[in-house]
Amino acid sequence: MTGGFRSRHRGETHVFDDLGALLACASPRRSGDELAGVAADSAARRVAARMALADVPLRRFLNDPLIPYESDEVTRLILDSHDAAAFASIATLTVGELREWLMSWEADAGRLAALAPGLTPEMVAAVSKLCGNGDLIAIAAKCRVVTRFRSTIGLEGRLSSRLQPNDPTDDPLAIAAGTLDGLLFGMGDAVIGINPATDNVDACIRLLTMLDELRLKFEVPTQSCVLSHVTTSIQAIERGAPLDLVFQSIAGTEAANAGFGVTLALLAEAQEAALSLKRGAIGSNVMYFETGQGAALSADAHHGLDQQTVEARAYAVARAFSPLLVNTVVGFIGPEYLYDAKEIIRAGLEDHFCAKLLGVPMGCDVCYTNHAEADQDDMDDLALLLAVANVNFLIAVPGADDIMLNYQSLSHHDVMRLRHLLGRRPAPEFEAWLARMGLLDDSGRVPPLPGSAPAVARLIGHGARA
């Protein structure tokens, strides 16, 4: 099943050495693929690659692994867990025909969910390269991936949010302030999640305890997470910390995961440890993963693949552990991977599309760094596109400015505005809590309240003393 691919157009023949090269050349232009030296060297060659890719039978991806089975545990996971019965309905299709079927009215939420175990990351990465941004949105919008812990995330008509109250010194008071600010906007129904400034067990336990006390004080139906390394979380569990979700950054190759200090076995151990605590009130999705295009290349662990294809492989890792939440940190990695807003926006839509097709509960950190060619207007655009695509959750930071990680995401205002604009509501359990707290009006919206309003005074007054 090896051998090259050819595409002829107006007398010119383009040759692509193998499947990996074909996928890389078919990718929309981005700086990371150019840095890796795998991108198409002309616009025509890029489209010629797509024409050749459209004719590739889906079976080829099962028989011709991009990274050898013997040398990569992510490849083994993908192939060993492939569901042939689910694949049967599309087994005879090409990549181009799969795109057309996904676009068809026949492909509804139920059929897409049934197909997910039959799809591999490489198949969905391939089909994404034939899709325009509008296609990525329309197809992803049909997918539903619902997960539960204390709240239910991913239901139709809902848009959840991660509240991210980071502080450069892990100061509990500052983190409480950011959390309370977010709760007043209805943020935090996906998770209240802190990136710790210092990754050690004591700091992790201190933050977990503080977040849990805040949650219990106000009886908030959500979950908390300290985004430490998975080994730190395991130690925190052993020491009896009130840990809801285990976090880990993951990538799409064994070598890139080694760069993060994880293996599939270690992730399984962490999942088991978190499950043993039985803290989920209504469900047992206990894992939280972050991903992002370029992570594998930055660890020199991309095996010559384009960054979007490697990224999709990370979703196979994610789905093996039934996560509550997964999000791409799309603009965080920097301009050497995604140079400008056009590249960031495209990558955000691709990541969400690929994850959802694979049955992964995808959210997004709509974000950028100050050395990327992007600004807050571009984040407004991407957030709106993802919300229309029914993204499970978005990350929100006070004033869009993360003072610990030094980058910009969405603000509490931004996510609340999207909910109001598009008629999306928070997770049902959390929505009921907001109503109980007096933070919703009769139409289900979060009204602007003065500091003297009883609901605000109660939350801030008690929360600040927590």
Next chain:
Amino acid sequence: MRDDAFEMLRRMTRARVALGRSGDGLPTAAKLEFQMAHALARDAVWGKVNFDGIADALAPREVIKVASAAPDRASYLRRPDLGRRLAAGEASKLRPGPFDLVFIIADGLSADAVESHAADVVIATEAQLSGLTIGPVVLASEARVALGDDVGAAMGARLVAVLIGERPGLSAADSLGVYLSFKPAAGLRDSARNCISNIHGHGLSTERAADKLAWLVREALRIGVTGIGLKEAAPDAALPTTAQPSSITHHKPTGARGHE
């Protein structure tokens, strides 16, 4: 309207809390203040360091100007590999030592940081290092941290201290970082360096940074190592307590260490 509760939130954190609302959006002043912070960060990234001014501030010390292989800022941002090595012919400008220590001032991602703090840190550190053989100060444009490895090797330096503009955040566009590497040579791993970061007006002062750097320099020369081995030997007072350690320990995907 009493807003005591919001005032309490603002006192608890430097984060942008209790900004107020205009309907579902930000009030105008808050909106524009954010834009100004981003504009300052953008100007810091795209600004050109006035290396002549830095040479004047360092006089009478000898300086040597070199350029990386990145021909302009856009290439620098897209191609980190080019910023890590010298442009063709530049190595011939360097004067071989041997030296105990060479300071390299690199523009990195913030021209403001370098212009505001780099010369002060060099001068204050050097004052604490009498008895050491210190080479000329190298001024490197379109440079990343690892450029110091090439420079240090070419100059026969036992240690290089790369002072470099950090990726600007909205709260500080002028933050300087220092990376100290023992036995610099191409291919040195980041884990073999020690970092002092967050040197700016509201972070670590240049004096404190110089204290820490001087301690690290003497200790690195004594035990012959930088990186994790040196960090573990450091007393608390010598560690960068206000360091913004996200570039090392945060768990957003890696690769965002734009200045390295």
